[in-house]
Amino acid sequence: MARQRKTQLRYKRDGKCVVCGQPVVTKTYCLKHALGARERERKRMGFKRRIRSLTDRIGEKEINDEFTPLPLPYSKKMELRYKRDGKCIRCGGALATKRYCLKHAEARREAQRRRNGSKRRNNNALSYRSAAKRARRKTQKA
Ligand SMILES: [Zn+2]
Numbered sequence: 001m002a003r004q005r006k007t008q009l010r011y012k013r014d015g016k017c018v019v020c021g022q023p024v025v026t027k028t029y030c031l032k033h034a035l036g037a038r039e040r041e042r043k044r045m046g047f048k049r050r051i052r053s054l055t056d057r058i059g060e061k062e063i064n065d066e067f068t069p070l071p072l073p074y075s076k077k078m079e080l081r082y083k084r085d086g087k088c089i090r091c092g093g094a095l096a097t098k099r100y101c102l103k104h105a106e107a108r109r110e111a112q113r114r115r116n117g118s119k120r121r122n123n124n125a126l127s128y129r130s131a132a133k134r135a136r137r138k139t140q141k142a
């Protein structure tokens with residue numbers, strides 16, 4: 001057995017993070033490595049599904065603000081924080097509309113259009129104009 005593997009087992013037996021031996025917050029990892037494992041897992045899933053787990057709540061431990069004590073899901077609280085900070089409430093990116101970055105404004109518009117039977121388009125919506133601007137820039141470059 002590789003030495004590394006033995007150390008891992010020892011850490012595990014002692015209730016320590018199997019990567020670094022720090023105190024655990026999940027079954028096998030410390031906070032840092034639990035978050036790292038979660039990211040890896042997300043990548044493996046192709047970012048399609050958000051994993052709502054213990055580590056989601058642990059992620060919040062690092063944040064301590066007026067929203068932390070609220071009885072809301074972690075994602076909802078992040079929304080409120082992003083909103084407060086003037087960021088996209090979905091991803092925390094730079095705003096293109098009042099509440100969303102360009103990507104999420106477009107995603108939201110698409111979702112809305114599907115809901116409205118996709119008959120009417122609001123061609124003057126800010127996100128349309130931003131997209132057009134971006135397209136123009138691309139053409140100029142080429
Ligand atoms: Zn660790």
Ligand SMILES: [Zn+2]
Pocket residue numbers: 088089090091092093100101102103104
């Ligand atoms: Zn976004």
